[in-house]
Amino acid sequence: MIAQDNxxxxxxxxxxxxxxxxxxVALNVHLDPENTEVEARLHFQRLGxxxxxxxxxxxxxxxxxxxxxxxxxxxxxxxRSDATGLTLLNPxxxxxxxxxVRIHPAANSTLSGLYFAGGQFLTQCxxxxxxxxxxxLDRPDCLAKFxxxxxxxxxxxxxxLANGNCIAQGDEDNDWHWARWEDPYPKPxxxxxxxxxxxxxxxxxxxxxxxxxxxLEIYVAERDLGACDQAMESLKRAMRWDEEVYGREYDLxxxxxxxxDSFNMGAMENKxxxxxxxxxxxxxxxxxxxxxxxxxxxxxxxxxxxxxxGNRVTLxxxxxxxxxEGLTVFRDQEFSADxxxxxxxxxxxxxxLRAAQFPEDAGPLAHPVxxxxxxxxxxxxxxxxxxxGAELVRMIxxxxxxxxxxxxxxxxxxxxxxxxxxxxDFVEAMEEANHYDLSRFRxxxxxxxxxxxxxxxxYDPKSRSYTLTLQQSTPATTGQASKEPVPVPVRLALLxxxxxxxxxxxxxxxxxxxxxxxxxxxxTFEDLPDPVIPSLLRGFSAPVRLDIxxxxxxxxxxxxxxxxxxxxxxSAQELALxxxxxxxxxxxxxxxxxxxxxxxxxxTLKQSQMDPAFRAELLTLPSEDYIGEQMPVIAVEAIHQxxxxxxxxxxxxxxxxxxxxxxxLAGAYDRDGASIGRRRLRNMALSYxxxxxxxxxxxxxxxxxxxxxxxDNMTDRLAAFQLLxxxxxxxxEDILLDFYQKWQDYPLVIDKWFAIQAMxxxxxxxxxxxxxxxHPVFDWKVPNRVRAVLGAFTMNPTLFHAADGSGYxxxxxxxxxxxxxxxxxxxxxxxxxxxxxxxxxxxxxGMMHALQLLAAKTxxxxxxxxxxxxxxx
Ligand code: ARG
Ligand code: ZN
Numbered sequence: 001m002i003a004q005d006n007x008x009x010x011x012x013x014x015x016x017x018x019x020x021x022x023x024x025v026a027l028n029v030h031l032d033p034e035n036t037e038v039e040a041r042l043h044f045q046r047l048g049x050x051x052x053x054x055x056x057x058x059x060x061x062x063x064x065x066x067x068x069x070x071x072x073x074x075x076x077x078x079x080r081s082d083a084t085g086l087t088l089l090n091p092x093x094x095x096x097x098x099x100x101v102r103i104h105p106a107a108n109s110t111l112s113g114l115y116f117a118g119g120q121f122l123t124q125c126x127x128x129x130x131x132x133x134x135x136x137l138d139r140p141d142c143l144a145k146f147x148x149x150x151x152x153x154x155x156x157x158x159x160x161l162a163n164g165n166c167i168a169q170g171d172e173d174n175d176w177h178w179a180r181w182e183d184p185y186p187k188p189x190x191x192x193x194x195x196x197x198x199x200x201x202x203x204x205x206x207x208x209x210x211x212x213x214x215x216l217e218i219y220v221a222e223r224d225l226g227a228c229d230q231a232m233e234s235l236k237r238a239m240r241w242d243e244e245v246y247g248r249e250y251d252l253x254x255x256x257x258x259x260x261d262s263f264n265m266g267a268m269e270n271k272x273x274x275x276x277x278x279x280x281x282x283x284x285x286x287x288x289x290x291x292x293x294x295x296x297x298x299x300x301x302x303x304x305x306x307x308x309x310g311n312r313v314t315l316x317x318x319x320x321x322x323x324x325e326g327l328t329v330f331r332d333q334e335f336s337a338d339x340x341x342x343x344x345x346x347x348x349x350x351x352x353l354r355a356a357q358f359p360e361d362a363g364p365l366a367h368p369v370x371x372x373x374x375x376x377x378x379x380x381x382x383x384x385x386x387x388x389g390a391e392l393v394r395m396i397x398x399x400x401x402x403x404x405x406x407x408x409x410x411x412x413x414x415x416x417x418x419x420x421x422x423x424x425d426f427v428e429a430m431e432e433a434n435h436y437d438l439s440r441f442r443x444x445x446x447x448x449x450x451x452x453x454x455x456x457x458x459y460d461p462k463s464r465s466y467t468l469t470l471q472q473s474t475p476a477t478t479g480q481a482s483k484e485p486v487p488v489p490v491r492l493a494l495l496x497x498x499x500x501x502x503x504x505x506x507x508x509x510x511x512x513x514x515x516x517x518x519x520x521x522x523x524t525f526e527d528l529p530d531p532v533i534p535s536l537l538r539g540f541s542a543p544v545r546l547d548i549x550x551x552x553x554x555x556x557x558x559x560x561x562x563x564x565x566x567x568x569x570x571s572a573q574e575l576a577l578x579x580x581x582x583x584x585x586x587x588x589x590x591x592x593x594x595x596x597x598x599x600x601x602x603x604t605l606k607q608s609q610m611d612p613a614f615r616a617e618l619l620t621l622p623s624e625d626y627i628g629e630q631m632p633v634i635a636v637e638a639i640h641q642x643x644x645x646x647x648x649x650x651x652x653x654x655x656x657x658x659x660x661x662x663x664x665l666a667g668a669y670d671r672d673g674a675s676i677g678r679r680r681l682r683n684m685a686l687s688y689x690x691x692x693x694x695x696x697x698x699x700x701x702x703x704x705x706x707x708x709x710x711x712d713n714m715t716d717r718l719a720a721f722q723l724l725x726x727x728x729x730x731x732x733e734d735i736l737l738d739f740y741q742k743w744q745d746y747p748l749v750i751d752k753w754f755a756i757q758a759m760x761x762x763x764x765x766x767x768x769x770x771x772x773x774x775h776p777v778f779d780w781k782v783p784n785r786v787r788a789v790l791g792a793f794t795m796n797p798t799l800f801h802a803a804d805g806s807g808y809x810x811x812x813x814x815x816x817x818x819x820x821x822x823x824x825x826x827x828x829x830x831x832x833x834x835x836x837x838x839x840x841x842x843x844x845x846g847m848m849h850a851l852q853l854l855a856a857k858t859x860x861x862x863x864x865x866x867x868x869x870x871x872x873x
Contacts (some may be wrong), residue, residue: 007865011373012319018137019052020044020091022144027134031152031196033106033116037065039098040134042144046093058131058138059085061113063102069095086135099135108132109781109821112378117262117781120197121157122275126268127318127377130189140315141420143186150196151178157196159219161256163187163271183271185251188314188420193270195219195258202228206236206250209243214250218281219258227282230296231257238301241335246409248308257281257300261747264783264824265381267299269306276303279748279784285669287749289715290676297339302332313416318377322369322445323423325381326389330397333390340673343565344613350540350566353391355625357383358450358545362629363835364871366448366477370423375866378824384448391543392444396427398489398513398541399441400434407433440517443486448477451486453516455548459531466494466532471520472544478870488516491541494525494532499561502528513541533557538564552578552596559600565614572600572618576646580627583642584635590642593649601650605657612665613677616684621646624797634838636801640761644691651691658692661685662703669713676715683719690723701730708735718752726760750777751788758792765799766806773814780818783825790814794832801839805846808833812850815864816857823861830854830864834871 021044028039046052064081067074069092080087086099105116113132114123123129131138148162154177160169164183171177181194199219206214216235218228235255242248257274259281267276280299283292309331310324337345360366360383367380369389374380397405408430416425423445431438452475457468470490474483493511494502501510504525514523533554537546550558555578558571575597583590604610604618624643628634651658665682667675686703693700704720711717721739724732736757743749758769772778772789779785793811794800800807812833819826833854836847854860855868 007375007862007869009373009375012317012371015317015319018047018139018142019055020046020137022137022142025144025146027146027148029114029148029150029194031105031121031150031157033121034104036103036105036114036121037100038103038134039100040136042097042099042136044091044095044097046091051090053090055088055091056084057086057088057135058128059101059135060128060131061103061108062132062135064135065100065102066098067100068098071096071098085131101134103133110824111262111264111783111822112824114194115262118260119156120195120199120260121152122195122197122258122260122262123193123270124264124268124275125192125270126190127381128190130192133192136189138189140188140190140317143188143314143418143420145183145186146192147180147182148192148194149178149180150194151176152196156198159199159201160194160196161219161258161273162194163192163273165253185271185312186418187271187311191269191271191311191314193268193273193275195273195275198222199258200225202232204232204236206239206255208239208249210249212249212253214239214252215254217254217256219256220278220281221259224259224278224282227284227287230283230288230293231281231300234297234300235304237297237339238304238335241301241338242305242308242331245334245338246308246331246406248413250307251312255304257303261784262782264822267303269303269310271307271311274303276300277784279751282748285671285713287714287743287746289718290679292714292748293671293676294336294340298332298336301335302328305331305335308413312418313413314420316420316422318374318380319371320422321377321380322385322389322392323421323426325386326369326391327393327426329386329390330393333394341611341613341677343569344611344617346539346566347569347617349387349390353383353387353543354629355623357387357543359625359629359835360384360831361388361448361450361477362475363837364478365831365834365867368446368448368480370445372446372479376827376863378863379827379866388543395444395487395489395542396430396438396441398491399487399515400430400436404434404436405430440485440487443484447474447483447486448480449474449483451483451488451542451544453488453490453537453542453544453546455534455536455546457534459528461531464526464528466525466528466534467522468492468525468534469520469522470516472516473519485517485519488542488544489513490516490536491538493535493538493564494528495535495558495561496528496530496532499557501563502530502532511538535562535564535567537567539566540570550574552594556596556600559618560603569614569617572604573622575600576621577627577630580622580639580642580646581630583645584627584631584638587638587641590645590649593653598653601654605654605661611677612681613673616677616681619681619684621650625795628797628838633840634801636797636839636843637803640798647688647691651688651693654688655692658685658688662689679713679715679719683716686719687723690727701727705735714749718756722756725756726762728762744777747782747784751784754778754785754788755792758789759796761796761798765796766802766810769793769799770810780821783822786818786822786825787829790818790829794829800832801843803842805843805849808843808846808850809853812853815854819854819857819861819864820859823863826861827863827867830867834867836871 022042024043026041030037078089105114108115112124112129128138130136150160154175160179162181164181167180167182169179200222202218204216206216218231252272259276259278261278263277267280280296283296305328309327333349371380411433412429427438451472454471459466472485491513496502504512555571555575562568579594579597604615624639627639662685665678689700704723708720724730724735739753815826815830833847833851836844851868
């Protein structure tokens with residue numbers, strides 16, 4: 001009975017508005033790691049005119065101490081409390097409820113609600129953590145004004161923070177003190193936050209476009225104060241960008257960010273008081289790679305942008321999650337594109353989409369961007385809701401143009417500021433501001449699965465015209481057998497044999513967006529004197545799989561001349577992919593480098609004027625996962641072999657070029673884009689040099705050892721470290737030890753140390769990973785650490801998918817253990833097991849067995865139960 005309740009499925013169609021509103025919340029929190037007491041004073045007002053017989057307040061893991069209504073103890077026949085909350089019977093139309101509960105922050109390893117970790121009190125309330133702090137209408141459409149008073153020991157918690165403004169503070173007996181915070185903006189409980197601990201602060205000031213001064217504060221451990229500059233600078237750039245691009249100004253006098261090592265996700269946009277995984281705050285050249293720096297910039301921006309897209313305008317219910325996440329990811333991607341290289345940014349975004357979202361959309365966990373049902377909402381913070389959601393917003397942007405899109409967001413903010421709304425409201429604002437019909441476009445939000453677009457084109461010299469035919473279809477997904485066509489914006493250009501873009505119409509346009517709306521449509525382009533090669537889906541203008549037959553020569557041509565960076569990269573990838581798939585087929589790998597691929601690589605190697613970061617992208621081979629994605633049955637070992645062989649061949653064939661690049665690109669450490677690109681390309685050259693070594697028998701690892709020792713920054717040091725540790729034949733014990741000793745006091749660096757070992761494609765890795773789990777600094781309670789070992793292991797295809805099933809069995813054992821500690825993280829880590837259909841029979845059995853092992857666990861969490869249940873056919 002309880003188990004059934006626990007796994008109850010919630011449907012979008014069943015949405016009911018709340019029966020009551022809560023106008024004001026006053027919390028009094030006495031912080032103690034073992035036993036914290038929370039007093040809540042809630043002012044309720046009935047919303048309808050009908051009497052209400054039952055009002056349920058959510059509550060979880062709360063020990064009820066007392067409950068008063070309008071100052072009097074509430075009679076026992078007027079309420080009930082159980083594991084799901086507090087039920088009020090026949091409540092008055094208006095009343096003040098006062099509850100007192102006891103909770104246990106130090107024992108809370110779920111990291112949801114109030115928890116005590118690393119000597120600090122922290123909260124995480126999205127999605128449903130507030131109910132673990134006090135009884136409440138814990139739903140995003142219930143907006144209230146909060147006043148929060150924190151009480152704690154002054155010695156252990158000199159800093160006391162909550163949302164909004166600090167309005168009073170003072171001392172108490174026994175060395176305790178208190179602080180009262182007031183947030184003037186009504187908000188849903190998921191945006192509530194409080195923090196208490198011994199924290200140092202870096203301050204700055206931002207002057208908004210209207211001339212208001214905002215105090216910016218980043219709270220970290222004292223010794224991390226030197227590592228906050230990237231976060232602070234990124235925050236100021238994001239604030240300026242949102243003013244310039246969207247006309248959105250910050251609305252409080254203070255913006256606070258707190259960093260913690262104990263966090264389930266990336267970061268959280270609590271009003272005025274963001275709480276961050278320290279991975280996305282701390283960065284110094286010695287400890288953070290260039291990629292880490294970029295991660296800080298984009299997550300800081302993401303959480304800041306939520307202040308308007310998420311907080312000022314919030315969600316009606318959790319099915320609308322992509323309303324804030326898709327839109328905010330789109331905004332942070334565009335911000336990063338404006339701050340860095342647009343082309344390289346787009347390639348990275350699409351790479352992530354294809355690595356995480358496409359497989360999700362093709363497997364049993366597939367769901368629409370706006371899901372229809374869930375049992376545990378935390379399982380829906382997915383690549384589909386975030387990344388595909390961002391792609392949908394991007395398509396609207398493409399269809400309406402930059403100015404049209406801005407008209408749409410202006411209307412959206414004007415209409416819905418201060419309200420809890422739906423995806424439908426957003427789409428309507430876009431339509432109405434532009435008199436543009438998005439009725440069919442809405443299918444993108446309700447249909448799961450990645451559409452496939454097949455393109456066929458031919459040039460007719462007689463009529464001097466090019467005809468392009470596009471066909472679309474979307475494969476069936478669980479619960480959605482048949483699919484309708486969706487509008488697919490296809491940005492295109494036609495390149496003549498000189499590589500020039502042909503004029504496409506009377507306006508003289510050489511690039512345009514055509515809209516594929518039907519299952520099949522054709523377009524004819526006239527007045528073309530020469531044959532043309534199509535450059536389709538430029539900038540990846542829609543999240544589809546494009547199937548176009550182009551011969552090697554055409555691909556190689558596009559890889560050398562296409563002026564759309566994304567498509568140029570895509571052509572290079574396609575050439576490499578074709579070679580790799582051929583290598584997988586004949587198992588021996590390939591004999592020689594195909595001419596077209598060689599030509600494309602050689603052209604890129606010669607382009608010394610080109611942005612080195614983009615050059616590095618062009619020279620990167622598709623990942624093993626991506627290769628597997630293209631095959632009906634993922635041939636784990638053959639893929640690994642084929643890719644290694646191709647790396648060896650490219651390394652050996654261009655050995656002198658790689659060596660030249662490696663030497664020429666050396667330079668002093670700097671943080672500008674050009675230096676970042678240079679390091680990226682140089683480290684890629686080093687990796688190819690190590691590969692060339694197999695055939696040349698020279699010890700290229702010497703270069704790596706030298707670089708490891710001499711590097712003055714983490715990007716170069718880690719690149720060398722990884723090459724040495726993951727080399728199948730190299731013994732790197734000394735380097736492993738050295739790295740550990742150098743960085744043992746830096747948890748984020750030690751996470752890298754763990755992850756690189758867990759990802760090594762070496763025969764002894766499983767045994768090694770077993771040792772890592774009992775290493776003195778391995779900690780089951782710290783998600784970053786757990787992900788660094790178990791998450792990294794799932795990204796090690798030959799080991800995780802070992803044919804004897806050892807990887808799966810080991811993994812399932814660990815997830816079982818983790819589920820009792822942190823169900824959210826356990827459920828998320830377990831999702832690779834859902835892809836069992838993609839493997840051969842033997843592996844399928846191993847994966848099913850692992851799922852069964854988990855299903856049989858006692859006290860299985862709702863989080864993990866839902867993932868397992870949906871993974872079955
Ligand atoms: N809203 C946060 C973000 O912007 C994600 C928080 C999700 N946390 C969770 N436990 N589900 O990405
Ligand atoms: Zn977000």
